[in-house]
Amino acid sequence: MQLEQMYQEIILDHYRSPHGAGLRDPFDAESFQINPTCGDEITLRVRLDEGKVAEISHETLGCSISQASASVLTDLVVGRSVEESMRVLTAFQEMAQGRGQVEPDEDVLGDGVAFAGVARYPARVKCALLGWMAFKDAVVRVSGDVPGTAGGTSDGKDAT
Amino acid sequence: MQLEQMYQEIILDHYRSPHGAGLRDPFDAESFQINPTCGDEITLRVRLDEGKVAEISHETLGCSISQASASVLTDLVVGRSVEESMRVLTAFQEMAQGRGQVEPDEDVLGDGVAFAGVARYPARVKCALLGWMAFKDAVVRVSGDVPGTAGGTSDGKDAT
Amino acid sequence: MTAVDTPAAASALDVAAVRADFPILSRTVRDGKALVYLDSGATSQRPRQVLDAEREFLEQHNAAVHRGAHQLAEEATDAYESARARIAAFVGADPASLVFTKNATEGINLVAYAMSNAATAGPDAARFTLGPGDEIVVTELEHHANLVPWQELCRRTGATLRWFEVSPDGRLDLDSDPITERTKVVAFAHQSNVLGTVLPVAELVRRARAVGALTVLDACQSVPNRPVSFTGLDVDFAAFSGHKMLGPSGVGVLYGRQDLLAAMPPFLTGGSMIEMVRMEGSTYAPPPQRFEAGVPMTSQAVGLGAAVDYLSAIGMDAVEAHEAALTGRALDALAEVPGVRVVGPTDLVDRGGVVAFVVDGVHAHDVGQVLDDRGVAVRVGHHCAWPLHRRFGVAATVRASVHVYNTPAEIDALVDGVRAAQKFFGVA
Amino acid sequence: MTAVDTPAAASALDVAAVRADFPILSRTVRDGKALVYLDSGATSQRPRQVLDAEREFLEQHNAAVHRGAHQLAEEATDAYESARARIAAFVGADPASLVFTKNATEGINLVAYAMSNAATAGPDAARFTLGPGDEIVVTELEHHANLVPWQELCRRTGATLRWFEVSPDGRLDLDSDPITERTKVVAFAHQSNVLGTVLPVAELVRRARAVGALTVLDACQSVPNRPVSFTGLDVDFAAFSGHKMLGPSGVGVLYGRQDLLAAMPPFLTGGSMIEMVRMEGSTYAPPPQRFEAGVPMTSQAVGLGAAVDYLSAIGMDAVEAHEAALTGRALDALAEVPGVRVVGPTDLVDRGGVVAFVVDGVHAHDVGQVLDDRGVAVRVGHHCAWPLHRRFGVAATVRASVHVYNTPAEIDALVDGVRAAQKFFGVA
């Protein structure tokens, strides 16, 4: 059974009690993203403070993967500088889109490495990225541009 | 060589010296028909007299089959009643569309039976029918309807 | 709602013999699990008879149809037109009323675009013109393919879209009827690709006719699965796809009443659909050629002809009975699983072989993943019927759909898999 | 004009080995005559590598792409997108700039309809809108597929069609240039499907750009026969068909510059091309998905990918050289036959492998019949370029066209057949 490789305990834990769940005030920007194939939705709010990600909150209507991913995102980027958080995002995205070929760096991704198994299921990659794309979009809305990333959703494949 | 079965001497004779060639005045109606696949054209004039086909004249820009067919048409219908001519037309059309399965009646079709070989080449059937469709159309233009035929070009397959 | 309702004809279908015709069914997935293919509502598999027919055509007769005067071109044209004739007989129609398209989506778009083109196409086409004040009626259960083209037609013409609603048990709510004297088109599915509901075609046609509206039937989920006659149903237009009926992808059919096709302006333009072309302007061939611009999907039409022969040899009554038996089994078994809710009718009355459901506490995507891990292929998501999902308050459902090659044991594998998903995610 | 001009690369193509890959070439026609297929300009034949790739896909991986979450759906999606990537590399483009269509005709119509749809599609699409006073420029040598859609676009929008003329030697008459500040689109063939003439793409792009007009390249007769890079040519859009390049029928490609595709409104609408659908209205996915509504021609895309692999393995330089050698041989030999007149350039400069001609005193249809009787398959008629034929004062021509599998002996069989036709009809 390959299921356990995908649904690692860390993922199931985050899914059962997701961090950052529930929308909170105040916030600097909000992003609403959908996955057009399955209709899953996330609303994500971000509050920045002196170039740092001060708070993330989200409401996710989606599968275990998208919920767990939004939770891990919260853990990974809150407290970091916007620039650092974008480096984490890039690393996460590369792993998720890597078809299982990209070796994730646990120092950068922490619990995020648990999603390496998801990368082998192309139909689930969008689930894993939904929250991250919302985060990126929200940051753009605050700051007008995204430091430290190239392209991202603009390749037409991962836009939600 | 199957060529001779298609290009029977009668056909080649009519092709070399077509009857009715050259547009003549006076006429009761004129029809212009084209073959959309090869661009062949015919302009055909008909003059009726007391319910009879008094004269046919035509200018045919087309292959040997379409020219010979217009010539044979002239021979077959001039002097006949409109009604008789339509019976000949129906018989000719049935033979031409018969894929070589319809035994032509020489009493009705005269030299027209020479076109039985053409019927085995579906791409040439339209050539053989071009003049006949012009004749039918011209008669309709004079009389407003065509006695003795059912459908004809309206099946969408042989409209030119 | 039970397998007891199954007509005796079901026995006419020898499923083991049928399965032997489908090479893909003997492959395994996910580390050696037998493939349980329950996604025929998305696309069906092809029997070797269809593959062979297409290959034989390509190895022996391939040429551009309707264009050449050599022997191959004759043979190719004959094969293409013979396929049209056999497919026409299969759906109770005249060959001249069938237009080959790339899929059903193109067929529906063809009608919608012809209607907006009517605005500039002269008096013959006047009956197709639409403008502000005119209305188009669809239903809330439509596949996007029979919804978005009408939204876009409204955008182009200024007409307004209205719709029938769906009742909680997954039936069309006939009381929500928005048809009025302003209605010009009524477009609806023969069978929902999510609920399985078969719509009351005769009644909808009657209501549309009463106000002089044209009817457009989305027959994607009916032609593959039961006997259908378009002339019998008396619809004006109908569309279906080859790939859902054991035929090739890349080919579909638009049926149109001949007098309507004859008056309708063209959609795609180019080669083979013309009567006369000058730089200054062109005139167009009679239907169906008028609507088949360019080199067509020749071998695919031949393959679809072979698919229709294959289905006819089984008999569409037997196909329908077989699918009803499987559907009944699935509905019965899922009803036994606590926490599983079928979206759509739970009996077999006016209902076809697609079963969509939700599992409380487990997202459809996660259910699908567990099923996939066990070799069971279903579809998860909104199945291109997003408004319908919204109406039922769910983002996504799991959908199992059957065809001639499915077995009762495969239904059991599905239900076992659903229980396993509940267990894996700790909700049972 | 002679075979002496042939690049040395021609030797790279082992025609006997190539022929062995094409099952249809070993069949006979008309009572046992060897098939001499000189109609590849209409549609080419398929090597078994293409047939096998499609069959392997259908027997092992077939599923609806971009829609399922099970293993087959993953594999099918990978195969489909891998084909897109390989085809993109073949034409020097990014995969995201390639849209799969059913044929080139649909691709050109897509651009034309997107432009009329722009009128009601909001500010993003404003750059595509057309109206009275705007002009579209084509040429007199276009295939109907690159003429009639523009005539119809003019009809829908009130824009005006203008065209380049053709000189007596079958070249584009650049002095007849109708491009002005009013020109919004310049659409032209890369190579004429009748004359064989290769158009001066760089010069036409330069002139179009100078006035801010979009360029649309009909690449149907170039992509199959020589190395082509759309980004190198710097056109805005380009279209071609699979069936002319050893690939399946029912699949074609539209190339579009990514920034243009991103701003362009959709054409066909339905499943798989949406972002969000509500009954009240919908939003659309980014390209290329936005332009691929419905279940696509999946196995056909896979087959086209295999065709591109096959051509690449031979090498497009070798293909071009091989065809040039055959064309040179045909031009030389026909020049020796009194009463035969080639319509189009009589040398190999900027000229591809289609040779159209008339025979004094014998109608093209009759020449074609004699050739067919000898097993030689050519096309007769106006080849969907009726205005061009009118410009040369002929109703119909005979057209021979070559591809990788043709041999010098087949060219000789053509020329012998032309002489036989003259004899049969008593003009020589």
Ligand SMILES: Cc1ncc(COP(=O)(O)O)c(C=O)c1O
């Ligand atoms: C130059 C040219 N353009 C367009 C087309 C149309 O291609 P299709 O019929 O495959 O759409 C053809 C071939 O028929 C062609 O030769």
Ligand SMILES: Cc1ncc(COP(=O)(O)O)c(C=O)c1O
């Ligand atoms: C009810 C219904 N309508 C329309 C379609 C669209 O068919 P296609 O994608 O083959 O055009 C489908 C299948 O996807 C369907 O199930």
